[in-house]
Amino acid sequence: MSEPNTQFYHCAICNSVFKAPMPLPDGEVCANCGRAPFAEQAFNSISEMENVFDSGASHGLPGQDVADFVSMQKAKRQRQGKWVIALWLLLLVVGGGIVFYNREIEKPVGEELSGLVKQEQEYQKNLATSTGEAFRVFNKFLLARDANEQSEYVVGGVRKILSLEQHENSIDLVVPSRPLKLIANSYSDDGELPRVELIIEDARERNFDVVMWKDDSKWLLDWEQYVRYAQDDWTRFLVDKSIGSPKIFRLYVRRRHIGTGGEHDKLQLIFYKPKMEAGERTQESPRVDVPPDSPFFTQLGTAFDTEINRKNEVQKSVVGRLDKAGLLRVKVTLDWQQGTDDNRVMVLKGLDSMHWFELDPVKVLTPAQAQ
Structure with a gap:
């Protein structure tokens, strides 16, 4: 004999859920509280209920826990919803923090790189201009006819004339052979005066290092460095x-x-x-x-x-x-x-x-x- 059709019912008196035949027989009482004075009004089919009151007071009590069928699913969905909301909030906070961090960190880095690029561009500009001017002055020094004319192009000016005339006593003078070729150069304003350093190769493939100092707007040869000057032999x-x-x-x-x-x-x-x-x-x-x-x-x-x-x-x-x-x-x-x-x-x-x-x-x- 097949088991009669059954379904879950909700007791409006004790707020529990129990299983009973369908339709509900006359005189049927709640399996939990045993009361059913108004069975027609007191019992409602779960399938017909739109809203179920889920009291926290009955959780965990056998026969009274709505989670036996409905509340468990509802609570699960609520928990899932809360976790989804929490996850989205976490992502928003972390994502916002990352955006803020990147804006605060990358902006200074970009500015720093931009500053370095500008410094390098300024250095290259000064290097090119200063090298051209200094190299022309050095060539004029090499073409000068005597010590008096050479003194116009050296640090110390006319005070160097005597040294220029007597340098044969302590200097093994070597005159570069033309044409001259620039091998390397550098510019610096960290010293007593701005200076350009040059390495020049002559026609005989000999290398000379030349230092030129800028005094106001005039480039002058560091002659003592150039010839390795010493007063004594x-x-x-x-x-x-x-x-x-x-x-x-x-x-x-x-x-x-x-x-x-x-x-x-x-x-x-x-x-x-x-x-x-x-x-x-x-x-x-x-x-x-x-x-x-x-x-x-x-x-x-x-x-x-x-x-x-x-x-x-x-x-x-x-x-x-x-x-x-x-x-x-x-x-x-x-x-x-x-x-x-x-x-x-x-x-x-x-x-x-x-x-x-x-x-x-x-x-x-x-x-x-x-x-």
């Missing part, structure tokens, strides 16, 4: 070995080695006379020992270490680019003194600069500017 200084007669020279210097303990607890240097051709040198000095308590020990040691690191970096400055690795350009004061035996030894008396320029390549701030 290097060869005569090495031969005479006169004690107590210090001399100033523009030289290359190389660090021989640094040891520890005994005789090696000092900085050992070898000096070389530079040629006018960039990177070329001749006539080395005897070994010069610099003890650790000398003020030059740390200064030179740091300079050599810095030079090693700079070789691996891109440098805008072109002067010195053709120098051999391990060499520094220095302007020094040297002298002779009596050694422990009958031999005389060369000593370092002064470290005047770490370059050959006549003017300072770094701006010197006044006390007011430093503050």
Whole structure:
């Protein structure tokens, strides 16, 4: 015998749901509360109900939990709806944060890049203009007939005439063969005056480094750097070995080695006379020992270490680019003194600069500017 058709009914008195035959027999009572004084009005078919009152007070009670059939689905949909809303809110917050972050971060980056591009464009403009002007002045210097005319194109002007006339005593002068070709150039306004640095190749493929300083609107050759000027002759200084007669020279210097303990607890240097051709040198000095308590020990040691690191970096400055690795350009004061035996030894008396320029390549701030 087949089971009669049944359906769920809702008790309006105790608010529970129960199963009963369909149609509801006369005298049928609620399976939970057992009451049905007005069965026709008190019971409603679930299929006919549009709204079901889901009381939180009856959740979890057998026979009374509407979630047995309806409320569980309703609650599930409510939870799902809440999670969807929460997810959308989260996406809106995160998305808005990302947009705000990008606007705040990318805008300065873009501005920074734009600033760098403008700086590079300005540098290239100054480089091109300054190089053309400076190169023309250098050519005029080479074509000048005498020291008086040459003095118009050099730093120091007429004060250099005597040096220009007497340079044969201490300078191995080399005149570049025309035509000249520009190999490399750089511009800087970080020094005492704006300057252009040039590496020029002549018709005989010899390279010369040329530094031109801009004094007001006029470009002038750093002649002392160009010819590696020294008032005294290097060869005569090495031969005479006169004690107590210090001399100033523009030289290359190389660090021989640094040891520890005994005789090696000092900085050992070898000096070389530079040629006018960039990177070329001749006539080395005897070994010069610099003890650790000398003020030059740390200064030179740091300079050599810095030079090693700079070789691996891109440098805008072109002067010195053709120098051999391990060499520094220095302007020094040297002298002779009596050694422990009958031999005389060369000593370092002064470290005047770490370059050959006549003017300072770094701006010197006044006390007011430093503050």
